[in-house]
Amino acid sequence: MTADCSTTSLLGNRPQFYLNDFAQARDYMVDDQLRPSEITDPQLLKIMRTLPREECVPTAQQAIAYADVNVPIGQKRVLAQPLITARLVQASFSGSLKKTLIVGAGAGYTAAIFAHLGKNVTALESDPTLAEIGERFCQRHAPSVTWVVGNLKDGHPSNAPYDLIYFDGTVFDVPQFCDEQLSDKGAIVGMWATTHGMASGFQAYRENRSSTIFTKTFLFDGFLPPLQGLSPTSSFQF
Known part of the structure; x- marks a missing residue:
């Protein structure tokens, strides 16, 4: 899946405030993507629930900063999913x-x-x-x-x-x-x-x-x- 997919397809049934409430988006990322996939270390989960990924991507990409995709950050590089x-x-x-x-x-x-x-x-x-x-x-x-x-x-x-x-x-x-x-x-x-x-x-x-x-x-x-x-x-x- 590429980072230019539609917001609807990336967010599924998540509510619209996912787009703007980054703290809630971090919770969804941890609970929906990481924990079900055998990421079990409590310290790592806590860190990823806290660090603001949205600050690492261009403003235009912040809505998908926590989606299950590699997000382009410029210079032919990405923020890994x-x-x-x-x-x-x-x-x-x-x-x-x-x-x-x-x-x-x-x-x-x-x-x-x-x-x-x-x-x-x-x-x-x-x-x-x-x-x-x-x-x-x-x-x-x-x-x-x-x-x-x-x-x-x-x-x-x-x-x-x-x-x-x-x-x-x-x-x-x-x-x-x-x-x-x-x-x-x-x-x-x-x-x-x-x-x-x-x-x-x-x-x-x-x-x-x-x-x-x-x-x-x-x-x-x-x-x-x-x-x-x-x-x-x-x-x-x-």
């Missing part, structure tokens, strides 16, 4: 995964979620316009997030190593920087391009300490546009 974000974030849970790099951080929504989960977050964004929007959003709602503008394929070595490298979009391969910037027991999480333009959520871990061979697990199928600037050039082995 709530369920994809929730599934990937929940897949990232581990007591040891504290230091987090968000690659393609966009308008800051996912970075803010991780900050509220107690992570030390670096948000990397290649587009200065989106980075400015995301930094403003995080200044209001997650001021501990560190924002960096740079090429996604390079990561951000000055804050490495990271316990978690999270791709906020679809990748065709894992960039080589992960080998150098991921901690020995760290994890990589994101969406992996599959056939017919679709993607699968994935986790990847080193097979053993300091190994460059990673074990990848597919979690669920979905769609999220590819992150611009990340081409399939990895030398990783899976």
